[in-house]
Amino acid sequence: MPKIRGAVTVNTERCKGCNLCVVACPKHVLSLQEKEVNNRGYHFAYMAVPQECIGCQSCALVCPDACIEVYRVVEK
Amino acid sequence: MEINDIIKPENLVYKKPKLLNERNMHYCPGCSHGVVHKLVAQVIEEMGAEEYAIGVSPVGCAVFAYNYIDIDWVEAAHGRATAMATAIKRLQPGKLVFTYQGDGDFAAIGTCESIHACNRGESIAIIFINNAIYGMTGGQMAPTTLLGQKTSTCPYGRRADLNGYPLAITPLLAQLDGTRYVTRQAVHTAAAVRKAKAAIRKAFENSMEGKGTSVVEIVSTCNTGWKMSPEKANDWMVENMFKKYPLGDLKNVDAEK
Numbered sequence: 122m123p124k125i126r127g128a129v130t131v132n133t134e135r136c137k138g139c140n141l142c143v144v145a146c147p148k149h150v151l152s153l154q155e156k157e158v159n160n161r162g163y164h165f166a167y168m169a170v171p172q173e174c175i176g177c178q179s180c181a182l183v184c185p186d187a188c189i190e191v192y193r194v195v196e197k
Numbered sequence: 198m199e200i201n202d203i204i205k206p207e208n209l210v211y212k213k214p215k216l217l218n219e220r221n222m223h224y225c226p227g228c229s230h231g232v233v234h235k236l237v238a239q240v241i242e243e244m245g246a247e248e249y250a251i252g253v254s255p256v257g258c259a260v261f262a263y264n265y266i267d268i269d270w271v272e273a274a275h276g277r278a279t280a281m282a283t284a285i286k287r288l289q290p291g292k293l294v295f296t297y298q299g300d301g302d303f304a305a306i307g308t309c310e311s312i313h314a315c316n317r318g319e320s321i322a323i324i325f326i327n328n329a330i331y332g333m334t335g336g337q338m339a340p341t342t343l344l345g346q347k348t349s350t351c352p353y354g355r356r357a358d359l360n361g362y363p364l365a366i367t368p369l370l371a372q373l374d375g376t377r378y379v380t381r382q383a384v385h386t387a388a389a390v391r392k393a394k395a396a397i398r399k400a401f402e403n404s405m406e407g408k409g410t411s412v413v414e415i416v417s418t419c420n421t422g423w424k425m426s427p428e429k430a431n432d433w434m435v436e437n438m439f440k441k442y443p444l445g446d447l448k449n450v451d452a453e454k
Contacts, residue, residue: 128203132213139227139427145387163226171200179387181211185231186222191211192203 124196127176129168132188136165142180142189148173151180214238216247216267223261227427229417230259232384233326236394237297238266240401250293251285253278255302258333259326262297276307279314282321286404293405295322300341301331304366308340311366318375318409322400325367325412328419329438336422340364343441348422363441367414371448377409379448383416385431389444409450416442 129151136159143151143166152169159165166189168174176193216238224230241250247268254262256275263270273281278296286294303311303325314321330348331337337350343363345354355363371379378400382393393415400411416438420430446452 126198126203128200130204135221137226141227141427141431144428144431161221168200176210177387178211182387182390183232183384185224185226185228185235187213187217187231187235189211190209190213192205192208193210194198194203194208196198 125175126194126196127174128171128192129174129180130190130192131166131168132190133159133165133167134161135186135188136163137161137186138163138165139185140166141183141185142166145179145183147177147179148175150174214242216242217265218267220264222265224258225421227418227420227430228258229328229384229415230326232390233297233324233393233415233417234262234265236384236390236397237295237324240394240398241266241268241293243398244293244401244405246293246401246405249291250295251289253282253285253294253296255296255298255307257299257302257331259297259299260333276302276305277310278302278307279319279321279323280310282323283314283317283319286319286321290320290407293322293401294320295324295401295404297324298326299332300325300327300329300339301333304364305340308366312370312373315370315410315412316373316375318377320404320407321410322397322404323410323412324397324400325414326417327414327442328417328422329363330419330422332419332422336419336424341366343437346437365442367412367447370410370412375410376412376448377403377450378411378446379414380412380446381414381416381442381444383434383439383444385418385434414442416444
């Protein structure tokens, strides 16, 4: 059965660490950086469990700062 | 398969709309305004309307909307966005004219202009962000504030005997003959965002076809004004706001036929 794999990239300087993408992700892939911050002092989002991503775009849709890009591929 | 094999241009399925520029938005983290800005930019891009779209920005948090979406904008006096949009649409009927207003602008100081523009049936699209509070000025009570909701000017909660009742303005507008499409949406989940985008697209198409006024109310959060985290604010909105402001189409003349 083909498996759908996804990945996201976060524009870390644009991210404000609002946590909405983390809550929206059905696979609990995303997380906020605990110690690192961007230039504006926000704990930005990153893929904590990248292998679980299915590229469903939920995170990108709810992101208020449009900082998430989603990639999706069907693994044969 | 490694992550680097997935992150390739040919696999890209979602990106920031081009019309939304690189400037960092001034909105608080988690503000619904950002999502709605993104939807407006996406819809205009999909319609190919960037050359003939004119937005009218309000006074309120969204006053700087013209800094973020690269189309033509006009900044209206407080509450007068619909009046200004009327003038623009009448002088240039071929343009896509829309207003972007908050509840303080649309339902408080601009109630008169809002109702009359809808009653005249001007072919403009109105995007109305309802977060039940005056966000920009520090979280004061708005006409749309819910009963019992605490704000900086009603710290013990809004009382009906002292402050009156919350104003649901979109059902009023749905009664008017001039409105073509009146709907209430939210942007708290991915599914809701998709629906809100479809509603904005329909409103913009109505404006282009000269079919009458379209109103898209977006029930939104103001996590700073409500003094909550962004995700708590979303939960609070689902629990409390949707009782007074239920989602769905209030009027859709095209669907009734």
